[in-house]
Amino acid sequence: MLRSFPGLAPDFPPPAAPREPVTIEQIGRTRTDPYAWMKAANWREVMRDASVLDARIRDHLEAENAWTHAQLETPTAELRDALFLEMRGRIKEDESSVPVVDGPWAYYRRFRDGGEYPVFARRPAASAFDASAAEEVLIDGDAMGAEADYFDIRRAEHSPDHRLFAYAVDDQGSEFYSLRVRDLAAGADLTDRIDGCYGDFAWSADSRAIYWVERDANARPTAVFRRVLGSGEDELVYREPDPGFFVGVHRSLSGRFIFIVSRDHTTSEWRVFPADAETPAPRVIALRERDVDYSVVDWGNRFVVRTNSGGAVDFRLCETPLDVGDGDAPQLTEITPHRPGVLLLDVMAFRDHLVRLERAEGLPRLVVRERASGEEHTVAFGEAAYSIAASAGLTYDTTTLRFDYSSPATPSEVYDYDMAQRTRILRKRQTIPSGHDPNDYVVERVMAPAADGASIPVSILRRTSTPLDGSAPLLLYGYGAYGITIPADFRTARLSLVDRGFIYAIAHVRGSTAKGYQWYLDGKLDRKANTFTDFLAAAEHLTRGGYSSRGRVIAMGGSAGGMLVGAVVNLDPLMFAGAIAAVPFVDVLNTMSDEDLPLTPPEWPEWGNPLQDPAAYDAIAAYSPYDQTGDKPYPPLLVTGGLSDPRVTYWEPAKWVARLRAEAPDGGPYFLKINMEAGHGGASGRFSGLRETALEFAFAVTAAQAAGARLAPIAHQNEKRSAIEP
Numbered sequence: 215m216l217r218s219f220p221g222l223a224p225d226f227p228p229p230a231a232p233r234e235p236v237t238i239e240q241i242g243r244t245r246t247d248p249y250a251w252m253k254a255a256n257w258r259e260v261m262r263d264a265s266v267l268d269a270r271i272r273d274h275l276e277a278e279n280a281w282t283h284a285q286l287e288t289p290t291a292e293l294r295d296a297l298f299l300e301m302r303g304r305i306k307e308d309e310s311s312v313p314v315v316d317g318p319w320a321y322y323r324r325f326r327d328g329g330e331y332p333v334f335a336r337r338p339a340a341s342a343f344d345a346s347a348a349e350e351v352l353i354d355g356d357a358m359g360a361e362a363d364y365f366d367i368r369r370a371e372h373s374p375d376h377r378l379f380a381y382a383v384d385d386q387g388s389e390f391y392s393l394r395v396r397d398l399a400a401g402a403d404l405t406d407r408i409d410g411c412y413g414d415f416a417w418s419a420d421s422r423a424i425y426w427v428e429r430d431a432n433a434r435p436t437a438v439f440r441r442v443l444g445s446g447e448d449e450l451v452y453r454e455p456d457p458g459f460f461v462g463v464h465r466s467l468s469g470r471f472i473f474i475v476s477r478d479h480t481t482s483e484w485r486v487f488p489a490d491a492e493t494p495a496p497r498v499i500a501l502r503e504r505d506v507d508y509s510v511v512d513w514g515n516r517f518v519v520r521t522n523s524g525g526a527v528d529f530r531l532c533e534t535p536l537d538v539g540d541g542d543a544p545q546l547t548e549i550t551p552h553r554p555g556v557l558l559l560d561v562m563a564f565r566d567h568l569v570r571l572e573r574a575e576g577l578p579r580l581v582v583r584e585r586a587s588g589e590e591h592t593v594a595f596g597e598a599a600y601s602i603a604a605s606a607g608l609t610y611d612t613t614t615l616r617f618d619y620s621s622p623a624t625p626s627e628v629y630d631y632d633m634a635q636r637t638r639i640l641r642k643r644q645t646i647p648s649g650h651d652p653n654d655y656v657v658e659r660v661m662a663p664a665a666d667g668a669s670i671p672v673s674i675l676r677r678t679s680t681p682l683d684g685s686a687p688l689l690l691y692g693y694g695a696y697g698i699t700i701p702a703d704f705r706t707a708r709l710s711l712v713d714r715g716f717i718y719a720i721a722h723v724r725g726s727t728a729k730g731y732q733w734y735l736d737g738k739l740d741r742k743a744n745t746f747t748d749f750l751a752a753a754e755h756l757t758r759g760g761y762s763s764r765g766r767v768i769a770m771g772g773s774a775g776g777m778l779v780g781a782v783v784n785l786d787p788l789m790f791a792g793a794i795a796a797v798p799f800v801d802v803l804n805t806m807s808d809e810d811l812p813l814t815p816p817e818w819p820e821w822g823n824p825l826q827d828p829a830a831y832d833a834i835a836a837y838s839p840y841d842q843t844g845d846k847p848y849p850p851l852l853v854t855g856g857l858s859d860p861r862v863t864y865w866e867p868a869k870w871v872a873r874l875r876a877e878a879p880d881g882g883p884y885f886l887k888i889n890m891e892a893g894h895g896g897a898s899g900r901f902s903g904l905r906e907t908a909l910e911f912a913f914a915v916t917a918a919q920a921a922g923a924r925l926a927p928i929a930h931q932n933e934k935r936s937a938i939e940p
Contacts, residue, residue, distance in 0.1 A: 218920050219850050219883050221289025228285075228883070229277040231872035240807060241828050245841065247804060248876070249869040258431060261388040261858050264890060275857070275868060278886040286852070286885045290912040297710050297908040302901060303648035304706035312616070312628045312641045313342045316608035319376055330900055331355030334370050334379070343641070352379045353396060359385075363891035364858075368413035373421035374469060378404075378443075380424060382413035387891065388858040389413070390433070393426055395443060406443050416465040416472055419489035425451065425463050425472060433812035433860045435460045438474050440494060451494050452485060458815035459502075465489055466512050467563065468610040473510065478816045479696055480505045486517075497540040505819075512536065513563035514585070519546060520561050526552035528730045531561060531570065549583075557730045562606040562615070567633045569615055571604055573699070576659070576671035576728045578602045580617065582633045593631060593638075597621045599659040599673040601703035620644075620704035622675035622718070623655035646706065654678060655712065659702075662721070662748075662755035668736075670748045671722040671729065672756065673702040680715055680926070687791065687918035687925070688717045688762035690753055694725030694745035695774035696820060697734040707907050714915060715926030717761050723748035723778075739822050740833050746781040753782075753789055764789055766923040768914045772796035773862055776853075780839025780870065783848055787881070790849040792917030794910050797855055801866040802838035803831070812860045840866070843873045848881030850920070852913040854906070856889045864888055885913070 233248040252271055254260050260267050287294070310324035313336075320342035323332040334352040341347035352372070359365030362385045370381040379398055382391040391413035395404045412427035412435040426448075428437040438461060439448040452474050454461045459476040466473065466489075474485040474496055481504055485496035499510055499517065508521035516533045523546075524530070532546035550558070550570065559578070560571040568583040580593040580602060595602070600621040607616055613634040620626040625644035632638070656676050661669040680686050689711055693700050700720050708718050722728035725737025725745040737745040753767050767790050771779045776798020783793050799805070807824050808814055822830025835841050851874070855867040871886040887909070918925060 220916055220920055222285050222883060226281070226284055228281045228875060229274060230875065231274060231868075233876065238804075238807075240824065241826070241831060243828070243831055243835075245803070245835070247869075249865075249872050250804075252865040252868050252872070253863070254865075257863065258433070261433065261860055262386060262390055264386070264857050267857070275864070275888045275890070278868070278871070279888060279890070282885045282887050285883065286913060286916075287909065290909075290916055293915060294905075294908045294912045297911050298904055300648070300710045300713075301707045301904045301907065304646050304650070304709065305900070306645045306647055310345070313337070314605075314607050314616075315339045315342050316372070317376065319372075321372060321608070323370075325900070326356065329356045330902065331359045331365060332367065334381075336372075350398070352398060353381055358383070369415065371415070371417065372398075373417050374419060375421040378421060380415060380417070382411065382415065384413070386858050387856055387889075388433075389860050390429055393424075395424065404443060406441060406446070408441065408448075412462075414462050414464075416463045417489075418472075418491075419469060427461055427463055432457075432810055434816075435462065437461060438463050452496055456815075457809070458818060459483075460816055467606050467608075468512055471512055475509075476502070477507070478819050480507060480819045482507050482509070484508065484510050486510070497538075499534075499538055500544050509561070511561055511563040513568060514565070517544075518549070518561060518563055518568065519544070520558055521546070522731065524552075527732050527735070528552060528554060528556055529558035531558060554732075555730050557727050559727075560604070562604065563610075564606070564613070564615075564633070565611045566613065567615075569604065569606075569633070571602070573727065573730075576699075576722055580604060580615075582615070584633075591636060593617075595619065597624065597657060599657050599702035600624070601701035603701075616641075621657050622673060622702055622704060622708070623652045623657045625650065625652075625704050625706075644704070650706075650709070657702075660755070660759070662752040664744075664748055664751045666744075668724070668744075668748070670724075670752050670755075672752050673720045673722070674717060674756075674761070675708065675712055675719075676717040676761075677712055677715070677926070680712075680717060681924070682760040684757065684760050684763040684766075685924035686715050686717050686762055687766050687768060687914075687921070687923035688719060688753075688756060689768045689770055689914055690719050690721055690749070690756070691770045691775070692721045692723055692745075692749045692752075692778050693771055693773075693775035694723040694737055694748070694778055697725075697727045697731070699726040699728045707904070707911070711911055711914065713926070715924055716914070716918070717756075719752070719756060719761070721749050721752035723752070738820055740829065742821070742833065743837060745778055746785060746837065749778055749782050750786055750789065757789075762923070766791050766918065766921050768917060769793040770796075770910075770914075772798070774799050776800065776862070776867075777802060777839060781837050781842075783851070784837075784839060784842045784844075784846065787846050787848050791921035791923065792850040792852070792914060794913060795851060795853045795867070796910070797859060797862045798839070798853060798867055798870070799862045800839040800870045803834045803841050805863075805866065806830075806834060811863070840870050840873060843870070843877050845878050846881060848874060848878050848884075850883055850885075850913070850917050852885045852887070852910060854887045854889070854910075857891070 236250040307327045313320035313322040319336045321336045332355045335349045337349045364387045366384045368382040379396045393408040412429045414427040416425045423442045427435045437453040438451045462475045476483045483502035484499045487494045530552040531550035534544040538544045557573045562569040570581040583590045603618040605616045615631045628642040629638040658674040727734045776795035779795040780800045824831035853867045855864045
């Protein structure tokens with residue numbers, strides 16, 4: 215092998231998957247797929263029941279897992295255990311969320327010592343912030359998930375009259391949820407149980423009915439139904455005719471309206487009807503128009519609309535009457551005009567205030583508008599890089615806005631902000647049981663120059679003692695798709711790398727909205743290559759600045775970020791000491807050509823449609839990691855997947871690793887880890903999930919050691935954590 219990797223046993227070769235080439239002819243182009251057999255013919259059934267997977271495919275995946283276990287997990291067992299204990303030692307095991315008041319009750323969720331899953335509970339509103347007050351347990355996640363290999367509660371919400379509690383559970387990782395409703399007085403679930411749904415739901419105003427979203431045979435959320443509890447029957451409210459649009463449902467903060475939203479990645483259409491309607495008749499607020507995205511909240515006697523219509527690339531804020539016609543072009547009165555470079559991310563409406571969440575030059579901010587006077591003020595924050603998550607809570611008639619603030623070095627702080635008095639109350643500061651001093655760390659934000667003159671924001675976390683002489687290993691994280699921006703927030707797990715001398719950086723590449731919506735547009739479709747070259751430009755800039763050196767960088771990304779990892783190791787494999795591709799979307803051309811897969815039609819606006827558009831076919835083929843695999847000096851790779859994953863199907867990482875082994879045998883090594891009991895998010899429990907992170911970080915540390923990077927001793931950390939129980 216061109217790259218050394220400690221611990222490999224040469225007498226135990228990796229699995230060699232049979233090559234069975236399938237020729238695919240498509241819009242005048244031909245390609246060959248040597249590993250198409252890894253896609254199970256019954257993949258739909260496999261997502262819901264892993265036991266029906268074809269034995270040949272299962273045997274191959276298990277052989278891959280066995281090789282990774284022997285060649286990576288076993289040699290790094292001591293390191294993985296140390297990482298796991300460090301990461302667990304930073305978690306307050308009996309963690310509890312800040313209660314949210316709704317009428318007579320304050321609702322929250324908490325974890326017990328050693329608990330994997332949340333307990334949902336409430337206490338009287340008068341004792342909302344008294345942790346010693348008596349509580350009522352609504353559902354116990356630990357009890358429900360005790361016997362499951364995988365367990366996830368997607369949503370949980372009480373009824374408006376506080377008598378019932380609805381929750382959606384997935385025990386496969388397939389994202390097919392079972393919707394259940396608990397009678398809180400009886401402490402038992404109603405007979406109403408809706409299986410195979412999307413997990414999205416909304417209560418009617420009278421608490422008698424629940425609106426839920428169906429997931430069809432192709433795993434797409436396509437219809438909204440109404441279930442009157444106790445009836446056992448479902449009434450169709452809306453079915454989306456376009457397979458490229460997904461459907462969601464929610465109730466407005468005021469409680470007056472139910473919204474049904476149809477959208478793909480760039481276009482949306484909203485329907486509305488009264489939450490107390492006995493016979494719902496959804497009205498369209500504004501008919502869908504290609505690449506026009508809008509969202510709606512109700513505010514007194516009007517709807518407030520966030521929209522990019524009229525050429526407002528970074529969105530503007532408008533208002534329109536509540537009686538807007540069914541699909542007629544709404545009469546929009548502008549509240550906040552379009553400001554190029556200031557991205558309007560979200561809007562929340564309270565009785566007397568309107569709140570905007572914006573991002574400018576990569577940094578978020580909150581702007582509060584007073585309804586009576588129209589006066590605005592901004593909530594100020596001070597660090598060089600930080601994250602804000604704002605919540606509207608459960609009460610419309612309030613002057614309190616809740617937000618969560620953190621930075622890469624500053625643990626989460628939850629504040630209640632009085633919008634009228636402009637004062638804030640700290641409700642909770644994240645506790646790090648093993649100890650944490652933000653002054654031990656440096657948070658920086660640099661701008662990396664791209665070849666075309668663009669400046670790429672990069673958020674950086676390092677210890678104050680880490681030298682900037684090029685000797686440190688650098689983990690560079692990236693995503694860059696769908697307009698999603700990775701926040702510069704606080705994550706305790708990262709400290710296990712940073713305390714070992716790693717520098718942790720996030721490249722806010724094009725394809726995200728870090729610098730506005732145009733930043734997103736410049737990283738999709740025929741401009742997708744900008745995402746990859748931006749990531750490499752960030753790596754080059756950081757190595758030139760002494761943060762690391764070529765050959766000492768670990769690339770990391772998940773899902774569409776895993777595709778980024780695959781693309782950049784194709785473009786510049788010698789930049790990297792290793793790469794971690796989590797559930798990577800790497801078989802882009804085949805996936806975007808398979809219109810039966812759950813996400814394919816909705817994602818054509820993001821990647822292009824290679825079934826109909828030759829230019830889209832050529833653009834995807836030029837970067838698709840699976841199709842661009844060749845005989846190159848690839849770095850060591852850790853590639854993960856989930857057997858029941860409906861977003862990135864298991865065969866994508868499996869096919870990619872097989873092709874890497876066959877076509878680049880002198881690179882690597884290539885480790886594949888398929889979770890046979892989980893989907894896109896990996897293990898479901900909070901501690902079992904840490905085991906997966908520990909494997910990723912153990913790989914990163916081992917790859918950095920093999921590259922000769924400088925790793926710091928962590929005796930001071932071990933001393934702090936010696937008293938922490940696992």
